[in-house]
Amino acid sequence: MITKTKLNRKQQIIDKATQLFQQQGYAATSMRDLAGYIGIEAASLYSHIKSKEEILQTICFQMANDFFQSLEKIELEKLSADEKLKKAVISHVQVLTKDSAASAVFFSEWRHLSDSYLKDFLAMRNNYENKFIQILIDGHKEGTFKKMDAKFTVLALLSSINWMPSWYKPEGKLTPEEIAENVTDVFINGLKIRS
Amino acid sequence: MITKTKLNRKQQIIDKATQLFQQQGYAATSMRDLAGYIGIEAASLYSHIKSKEEILQTICFQMANDFFQSLEKIELEKLSADEKLKKAVISHVQVLTKDSAASAVFFSEWRHLSDSYLKDFLAMRNNYENKFIQILIDGHKEGTFKKMDAKFTVLALLSSINWMPSWYKPEGKLTPEEIAENVTDVFINGLKIRS
DNA sequence: ATAATAAACAAACGTTCGTTAGGGAAATAT
DNA sequence: ATATTTCCCTAACGAACGTTTGTTTATTAT
Helix, strand or coil: CCCHHHHHHHHHHHHHHHHHHHCCCCCCCCHHHHHHHHHCHHHHHHCCCCCCHHHHHHHHHHHHHHHHHHCCCCCHCCCCCHHHHHHHHHHHHHHHHCHHHHHHHHCHHHHHHHHHHHHHHHHHHHHHHHHHHHHHHHHHHHCCCCCCCCCHHHHHHHHHHHHHCCCCCCCCCHHHHHHHHHHHHHHHHCCCCCC | CCCCCCHHHHHHHHHHHHHHHHHHCCCCCHHHHHHHHCHHHHHHHHHCCCCCCHHHHHHHHHHHHHHHHHHHHHHHHHCCHHHHHHHHHHHHHHHHHHHHHHHHHHHHCHHCHHHEEEEEEEHHHHHHHEEEEEHHHHHHHCCCCHHHHHHHHHHHHHHHCCHHHHHHCCCCCHHHHHHHHHHHHHHHCCCCCCC
């Protein structure tokens, strides 16, 4: 082991854990499992991390911050609601596809966080959803979007995107921008040909 | 215990397991956990079921059959593509909301099925998605739907619906028909006001 | 009343779980 | 050269896991 510093090793652990948590789930992934894939003993993991849950916390809150920051930037821009929605979705998809395994863990395994972390997590998620809801409400006030249940629509929109890591393959031909373009076009304009 | 026959007890086990699998996940739910909620010892469960995985199999394949049958009925009807899409979504939402806990387990925990069951499961799911894809392709041929990536759109549509059990509360005021109406309206007509 | 069946139990099986303790080898700093 | 730190090891801890066994209790059928 020449080139591996402790920081590298820690990141390697988190990366492999991310992959295994996505494939098998957090609860079904054992520390011996994880260590085996890295090529060390389970006990050795604890030279780099404090606990199994710390790994999950790192993954979840890293993703949460990425999503949050990307949306906050867009919020400040002066744009029409439909432009803002499109930009927000592009940004969301970009964060999502930059590490789709971590995203999948973020969306599916957060419930295994212990109580205090869970509280913070849910608060952040709610806050994030509310920012999207506000964009749709603004769009209705501006006369661009029709009357709708904004919360329902946002959850449908985010769900359709967030489920993607389970079938999105990076070797596929769609770029994040194209994915976002497809999704927002359907949500804004619909499938029906406009006559 | 007067009114409980063996069949009732088995159903009770499956029902409670469904609830716990949804809340905690399959791997994080122990047989002692499950037994405790029912009020018996873990060993007693095995008078009624063969294994933990049998419970998951029962839940998953029951739901798979329900979804499949409901769609097959609609496939036979002679309808335009947009009408057929709407009916298919309504039907899908109805099955989903009839037992939203079982649906959540079905969508999130199927990966814990053992290999042979997993194969069957994935084949059924693929088949199901293809039926939806065909509806969108037909709609394009009929001149109703615009050119699009049909598979991508179907996965987005189904994802936006399937994620619902995680936030759908039956005591909410939306009926399955209203939910389906909202979803299909967005997907077919979009959010933008048509001018 | 007696036999048969069903459903629960306590106890234990072997295995795996996350984690800790203590020590040794190799790299780094002094 | 020596001391310190880093990283991994073996060994083991207690707890929890799914499941099996053998037995008791309650219900149902004869």
